[in-house]
Amino acid sequence: MPKKDARPKKDSPFAQVARRLSKNNVAMAGLAIILLLSLAAILAPIIMPYDYTAMDMRNMYAKPSLEHLFGADDLGRDIFSRLLYGSRASLSMGILSTLLSTAAGIAIGSVVGYYGGTVDNVIMRLLDIIQAIPGMLLAIAISAALGSGFLNTILALSIGGVPMTVRLLRGSIMSLRNLEYIEAAEKINCSKLRIMLFHILPNSLAPLIVSVTMGIGNTILAAASLSYIGLGIQPPTPEWGAMLSAGKAVISKYPHLCIFPGLCIMIVVLAFNMLGDGLRDAMDPKLKS
């Protein structure tokens, strides 16, 4: 049965955010790029003009042309097709490891907020330890130990992001805990878990969504860096960072091997940053005024 609401009809907070966001051209452009690239990644096997593994010795190092849009690499493989297929690895590594670290951060953050006291102290000190290593260094060390590969890289990239999410959530739990509506929920005997899941978490979502959006961009960048220095994803699997690394040896003669993978990374990260900026402005209108 739909609930009756006597108050004058007002947009939900999320509808308001969506409305403000849709007026932000930069953010919408970012969103459009992300959607377009995701679609391209999903449809990659269908739309790529060549098989990404097909070698063609006549076209070794071919310059960009109508036949090979972005040229061909050292084995004559079509760079455009490889970039298209490579977007699957790059995008999914960025998205999955950000989601993984955020999920872990929410779980730990809720536990910390739920119990407080000693648990809070111990867990926060443990997180301090993780944060005492620069993020990229931690990712390098972990993926060095685990070895290269898709899942290992996701794991390596996500661990460093956990403390930030926990801090974010913990901060908003602390600021919400003393508000009247939480007190009211406690008075009507809501369980702590219910308060956490249905009353606190939804109200902490705004900063989390912004941090996830920005985080995906940064993680894609970090994943490409890892692959570039020889960790992360390794050839022959097409991945943007790995393609860059492979092109490095011949960069002075055939710069197109490096230019296009780098442009791809930049455009994706730029798109996530543009959307993230827009989301932050839309969710925090007082900064915008």
Next chain:
Amino acid sequence: MGLFIVKRLLWIFPVMLGIAILIFTIMYICPGDPAAAILGIGATQIQIDQKRAELGLNQPYIVQLLQYLKQVFLELDLGTSYFYRTPVIDGLMSRMHYTLILALTCMALQILIGTPLGIMAATHRNGLADRFCMIVALAGVSIPGFWFALMMVVFFSVKLGWLPTYGVGGIQYYIMPCIANSFAGIATQARQTRSSMLEVIHSDYISTALAKGLSDREILFKHALPNALIPIITVVGNGMGMMLGGAVVVENVFSIPGIGNYMMSAINSRDYPIVLGGVLVLGIVFSLIMLMVDIIYAFVDPRIRARYEGKKRGKLESA
């Protein structure tokens, strides 16, 4: 304040212990055998087993861990490289200055270029300067540093022949690595400075200062900037972490023989003592920088200072 610094310095110790245990454990569970890596492909199983015994790798996990911790924290010895057979600490120290020069120069660039850009953007809100700064900043946080470095090599070294492609030497060798490594930091700094300045500029006391007829300069540097500083300083601290991590990647691009390259080659040969030692040493450097950031907070913000000086006044803010 002195007590606070001592406390924070002592806190580095358990943090390093935690890092050592964490990285050691990850290295232990991982696949790949250092003994096999040292001996190469032709080694027989017997040789590998002998090597493992020699390196103490056949001991149970807890024994190996405790031995390592005892060696590092009680004897202050980071161990001996499996591969080079030289003490890890010597290897790190002889390479340290390359990494530090790179990271510290980048940090200086970040502060000296990023902050003014952010202030300029905030004071010229929505104007041409703001647009320009923010486009540069957005590009800065989005461009992969190693790619930017490669593109600079193509342009400035290969095409124009102005700068050396890789290696170390005079100041000209540091120009491209520093630009590549600091671009993201400069951009982050500019973005943070802009948004915290904007937040402050809308405060009532700025309007009051305006109404008093103070000059823009005075308002900016006496009233707005000091109050906007805390988040700006935080970004400086985080930036240092970014520079240290980024240095590893940029060293790889320009073949700078710093700690990053030392660690990368160690990773490939499964030379654990070097990897562990490198992470620990860079972790200590980073922790010291973060301590400095905390001390600077206290100097900038009287509220934080009051808390450390033991006055109960600070209690409200900390709650």
